[in-house]
Amino acid sequence: MKPKVGQTLASTVDATTVIVIRAPEVEVSLTCGGTDMADAKAVEGVTGSPDPAQMEGTRLGKRYADDDLGIELLVTKSGQGTLAVNGALLGIKGAKPLPASD
Numbered sequence: 001m002k003p004k005v006g007q008t009l010a011s012t013v014d015a016t017t018v019i020v021i022r023a024p025e026v027e028v029s030l031t032c033g034g035t036d037m038a039d040a041k042a043v044e045g046v047t048g049s050p051d052p053a054q055m056e057g058t059r060l061g062k063r064y065a066d067d068d069l070g071i072e073l074l075v076t077k078s079g080q081g082t083l084a085v086n087g088a089l090l091g092i093k094g095a096k097p098l099p100a101s102d
Helices: none
Strands: 008-010 017-022 030-032 063-066 071-077 083-085
Touching: 017 063
Parallel strands: none
Antiparallel strands: 008 017, 017 071, 030 083, 063 071
């Protein structure tokens, strides 16, 4: 799949829903719980079986990113599945440090 900025994606194995904040220029395999994510409008509830090894969960309001690929996702509905791109788990993006005001 080639995600687009602003696109809403949903997991087929749990309640996780994300919005694409930054999208890579190349095709990627975006998964949640080991199963491909789909356009939120096309998903009708839980239809797949999760990979038990990829069930660490997502956190509401957190951004998950891979800077090497140039992808960033914002979790709008949390779930039990773990987000991954091309088989590599996505980590939570850290906050930018504010400049010191001396």
